Amino acid sequence: MTNFFEEKRPAAILKHAILDNYIGPFAGKTGLYSPGNRVAFIDGYAGEGRYESGDEGSPCLLMRHARRLAAMRRPRQLECFFVEDDPQVFAKLQQVVASEGAGLQIALAQGKAAAQLPSLLSQVAGLPALVFLDPFGLMVPFETAVMPFMARPAGYGTPPTETLINFNASTLRRIAGHLTSPKAFESTLVRMDEVFGSADWRDIWLQHAPAGSTQAQREAAETAVVTEYSRRLAKAAGSGFWYTEVFNRAGNRPVYYLVFLTRHKDGMSSFAEALSLGLERWREALHKIENADSLFGDDSAFKASEDALAEAWVDEIEANLRKQLALGQPFRVVDHYMQVLGEAFGQAREKHLRKAWKRLHADGTTLVDSSGKDLFTKTIAPA
Structure with a gap:
């Protein structure tokens, strides 16, 4: 045994x-x-x-x-x-x-x-x-x-x-x-x-x-x-x-x-x-266990897979932030966590939220930038 x-x-x-x-x-x-x-x-x-x-x-x-x-x-x-x-x-x-x-x-x-x-x-x-x-x-x-x-x-x-x-x-x-x-x-x-x-x-x-x-x-x-x-x-x-x-x-x-x-x-x-x-x-x-001794066990293959996951999470969070901001009220992500994370719930973290937030700031959807720590508790508002 x-x-x-x-x-x-x-x-x-x-x-x-x-x-x-x-x-x-x-x-x-x-x-x-x-x-x-x-x-x-x-x-x-x-x-x-x-x-x-x-x-x-x-x-x-x-x-x-x-x-x-x-x-x-x-x-x-x-x-x-x-x-x-x-x-x-x-x-x-x-x-x-x-x-x-x-x-x-x-x-x-x-x-x-x-x-x-x-x-x-x-x-x-x-x-x-x-x-x-x-x-x-x-x-x-x-x-x-x-x-x-x-x-x-x-x-x-x-x-x-x-x-x-x-x-x-x-x-x-x-x-x-x-x-x-x-x-x-x-x-x-x-x-x-x-x-x-x-x-x-x-x-x-x-x-x-x-x-x-x-x-x-x-x-x-x-x-x-x-x-x-x-x-x-x-x-x-x-x-x-x-x-x-x-x-x-x-x-x-x-x-x-x-x-x-x-x-x-x-x-x-x-x-x-x-x-x-x-x-x-x-x-x-x-990844390492399942691809041991294979051509797909290298770090680059794992990184490519992770990058694809992260991009999908950022796209999801961005879309959900836009929906929430369209309601016209400022809010904290922590107070609307599941609505903002959506399909990325339980997978994404602060760096993915930050990247999505940056996109919204860059195109003028919000005037609040994504700087600072603990972004989940920062208030984001529509422009």
Whole structure:
């Protein structure tokens, strides 16, 4: 049997690429006014820390960022809390942290995330906190997923709270099969009830995919359940949500969904940027895997493919900006995010918005230029 920690698969490349591109903006923004510029990261299912191939797991990725953030001109102290239940995996994690975590603020806890979270959340009270819940195979119970928000205050002036949750698509499909099976196990269905927060997911699935359903119906059922799960999480947390599909191969069904919860619009725009950068890294990894030892595996072929994607996104954003400006009112892109991004939603990032905006400024559609940082929150107005 292959060890899960032997090498990083494409789906893991994506989630770690998203983290890699999100931690910096999260720590930079939320740590600006936090006590001692401290920011907390809780990894509830930390794993071994590093794959046997040498690739980073989330703990090593976090430790690298903690070291980088501490050395910045305006430093941030990223405090890492790693939880792992499996004793053998935890022992390897201890070794990795001992080897690579010298001088950093790191705490290790062995046990289940649900049992450890109350204590950890108490320890980081008053600090911005990002909680990563990424179990292997099993899914996070609903009560555990919303715990970071329920345990921490909301409202103006309170420390930011965000979570990134792995919702396993393969497990959902397997358990949903029991809904129409004559050999169904109620105890298996109850496990998904605990993840969803109620048994309502059963009716949602069956409304879209009754007995004898087609592949398209089952895919629609999966989307409906994941969307409603994310919506209910966000309602309980008092947050906004974003979920993205994660694949091992383009064209395959998702391996899992990453559900992101935040109480601030800046969190959404920063996550969108990180997701776009993460998807680019994922596409590059797939390109190298699928074109190894072929004439199409060189960097120029990948760049040409990326350029074509980017041009299509810019054209889409430009057209949508024109439609929005035709209404005659100034607006911020962040307030009309989905309308402006359109088909580029979840793919494009700020540089694509900037290029589209420049076109509008160049032809006089708007007199507002595209200079400055955080273009998503800048007001654009019709000329």
